[in-house]
Amino acid sequence: xxxxxxxxxxxxxxxxxxxxxxxxxxxxxxxxxxxxxxxxxxxxxxxxxxxxxxxxxxxxxxxxxxxxxxxxxxxxxxxxxxxxxxxxxxxxxxxxxxxxxxxxxxxxxxxxxxxxxxxxxxxxxxxxxxxxxxxxxxxxxxxxxxxxxxxxxxxxxxxxxxxxxxxxxxxxxxxxxxxxxxxxxxxxxxxxxxxxxxxxxxxxxxxxxxxxxxxxxxxxxxxxxxxxxxxxxxxxxxxxxxxxxxxxxxxxxxxxxxxxxxxxxxxxxxxxxxxxxxxxxxxxxxxxxxxxxxxxxxxxxxxxxxxxxxxxxxxxxxxxxxxxxxxxxxxxxxxxxxxxxxxxxxxxxxxxxxxxxxxxxxxxxxxxxxxxxxxxxxxxxxxxxxxxx
Amino acid sequence: xxxxxxxxxxxxxxxxxxxxxxxxxxxxxxxxxxxxxxxxxxxxxxxxxxxxxxxxxxxxxxxxxxxxxxxxxxxxxxxxxxxxxxxxxxxxxxxxxxxxxxxx
Numbered sequence: 259x260x261x262x263x264x265x266x267x268x269x270x271x272x273x274x275x276x277x278x279x280x281x282x283x284x285x286x287x288x289x290x291x292x293x294x295x296x297x298x299x300x301x302x303x304x305x306x307x308x309x310x311x312x313x314x315x316x317x318x319x320x321x322x323x324x325x326x327x328x329x330x331x332x333x334x335x336x337x338x339x340x341x342x343x344x345x346x347x348x349x350x351x352x353x354x355x356x357x358x359x360x361x362x363x364x365x366x367x368x369x370x371x372x373x374x375x376x377x378x379x380x381x382x383x384x385x386x387x388x389x390x391x392x393x394x395x396x397x398x399x400x401x402x403x404x405x406x407x408x409x410x411x412x413x414x415x416x417x418x419x420x421x422x423x424x425x426x427x428x429x430x431x432x433x434x435x436x437x438x439x440x441x442x443x444x445x446x447x448x449x450x451x452x453x454x455x456x457x458x459x460x461x462x463x464x465x466x467x468x469x470x471x472x473x474x475x476x477x478x479x480x481x482x483x484x485x486x487x488x489x490x491x492x493x494x495x496x497x498x499x500x501x502x503x504x505x506x507x508x509x510x511x512x513x514x515x516x517x518x519x520x521x522x523x524x525x526x527x528x529x530x531x532x533x534x535x536x537x538x539x540x541x542x543x544x545x546x547x548x549x550x551x552x553x554x555x556x557x558x559x560x561x562x563x564x565x566x567x568x569x570x571x572x573x574x575x576x577x578x579x580x581x582x583x584x585x586x587x588x589x590x591x592x593x594x595x596x597x598x599x600x601x602x603x604x605x606x607x608x609x610x611x612x613x614x615x616x617x618x619x620x621x622x623x624x625x626x627x628x629x630x631x632x633x634x635x636x637x638x639x640x641x642x643x644x645x646x647x
Numbered sequence: 648x649x650x651x652x653x654x655x656x657x658x659x660x661x662x663x664x665x666x667x668x669x670x671x672x673x674x675x676x677x678x679x680x681x682x683x684x685x686x687x688x689x690x691x692x693x694x695x696x697x698x699x700x701x702x703x704x705x706x707x708x709x710x711x712x713x714x715x716x717x718x719x720x721x722x723x724x725x726x727x728x729x730x731x732x733x734x735x736x737x738x739x740x741x742x743x744x745x746x747x748x749x750x751x
């Protein structure tokens with residue numbers, strides 16, 4: 259006969275669980291009673307080391323700090339950042355205000371969009387139907403952020419109509435505690451939220467190339483891009499046509515196919531364009547050049563710029579519609595009644611051009627045979643990089 | 648020898664993906680087919696609820712198919728397997744597969 263557990267201890271330890279009613283909330287509330295009824299049972303020690311009596315030194319110091327110096331942080335001052343650096347601050351330094359970490363002097367917290375500014379973004383894009391590019395320049399907000407703001411405000415509006423709860427007190431408290439970019443009053447100049455014309459470093463430009471060029475030849479950013487992507491140098495006549503690298507931007511917006519290609523088959527890559535073309539707002543360079551050329555005709559230059567933007571926006575809009583129409587033409591959506599799903603049937607082409615001579619071409623439909631599937635190679639991006647909305 | 652239009656499984660465990668292939672009926676599922684004329688992804692995708700019109704949209708499955716090649720192979724007597732028959736029926740290339748309800 260195996261040894262029996264004493265009946266008294268069994269009733270003590272299991273009592274809360276045996277008598278617990280079915281609902282979980284009441285069983286939770288019965289747990290504290292455990293300590294009182296079976297304190298003898300719970301005080302049994304699993305470790306030979308005695309538990310520290312009272313508080314540790316660090317914990318004592320923490321409470322000391324919280325009750326004396328740190329008590330100022332318990333309630334934030336509305337409209338001011340509630341950062342630890344406030345303690346050290348002697349005098350109103352603006353740089354000190356945006357530093358949350360006292361021991362990390364190189365970190366600055368960036369401002370977020372204020373409620374008014376984000377509503378203004380939505381208003382200009384959706385209601386006034388201005389292009390994202392123009393709103394970005396007007397308000398000094400990155401184009402990606404503009405797109406995100408529009409999507410999120412849309413979502414918020416829908417949640418309001420559906421009567422879903424919004425975390426408004428939380429949002430209000432956060433907006434009071436972190437720096438924000440306000441919307442300019444009427445007639446004032448809008449402060450830029452962030453630099454909008456930043457250019458990410460292209461991986462091709464990372465390599466160091468020794469490329470001797472004769473002194474007699476011009477060598478500018480356009481030529482450098484060709485060297486980085488391994489393309490042959492331009493013809494002299496072709497190079498002479500380019501007055502300034504930013505002229506290429508307009509040409510490429512009008513005809514994106516004017517960018518040349520290097521490499522063959524699956525390795526074909528577009529030739530690296532100069533920074534003047536790749537920046538988010540190439541038209542700003544053009545505007546600045548116009549201003550320098552005609553310093554006394556501000557109105558005429560501004561007029562020219564707005565016309566240029568309108569023209570470029572119209573071209574881009576037309577191209578977007580053309581691509582969308584082409585995609586829709588290739589796509590048939592079937593929704594069978596008996597099925598839970600829709601089926602999107604896309605047209606593909608199986609020819610020698612798509613599959614290649616050896617049948618391993620990258621343009622053909624389907625997974626390839628006899629080609630290693632590189633889904634686990636290093637550096638392969640597995641998370642989705644785009645969302646079909 | 649009978650030609651079949653059938654599915655060839657690719658993808659990993661719990662992550663199926665099919666090529667719609669034209670192959671000899673007696674050849675192995677993973678063998679190199681005569682032609683790959685399309686793909687079928689059986690994992691349904693959910694439309695994003697970013698837009699109001701998407702709110703009640705059903706999840707969808709993606710098929711890609713070269714219709715002209717499919718028509719050619721059907722014309723020379725290739726026989727679609729049951730799952731491919733179902734897909735091609737939806738694409739309107741063959742008469743839809745009769746259900747047991749229709750037969751009775």
